[in-house]
Amino acid sequence: MTVEDVAHRLAEIVHHQGDDEAAHGLADDLHLDVLRSIAAGAPDPEMLAAAALRSETVDFGRWCA
Template identity: 70%
Template sequence: MSEIEPYAGSVDQTQQSPMLTAEDIARRLAEIHAVRDDDEAAHGMTDDLHRQVLATIAAGAPDAPLLAAAALRTETLDFARWCA
């Protein structure tokens, strides 16, 4: 494959609708902020949020720049981020 193709797979909708709004992201940021003392939980919730925002953008969200900017606010939350 010489170019990246548009995402044609299905998005898992069992946990939450992939079409997030800026308000959904703000709520999720507050939830992450509330558990910031638990680094592992906050990191996992952040990863989940980023995946769901990407899925929303891949599904054609018209406000993609706003959603991406909102999700990047996770970088302002103070908790340890590490990978094994």
């Protein structure tokens, strides 16, 4: 996974931000995929993590059952 991959995924989250459940699921999936990529030895893990954390700036309801 690259920072560009994360940027594309963030754009998808923004696209779905009107649907809290969809956006939240996409953000959770992004975070897991970034963690898996880092665990597998991705270069620049700090950059990947920082890029993924930008999902926290997208405005949608974050709630859990």
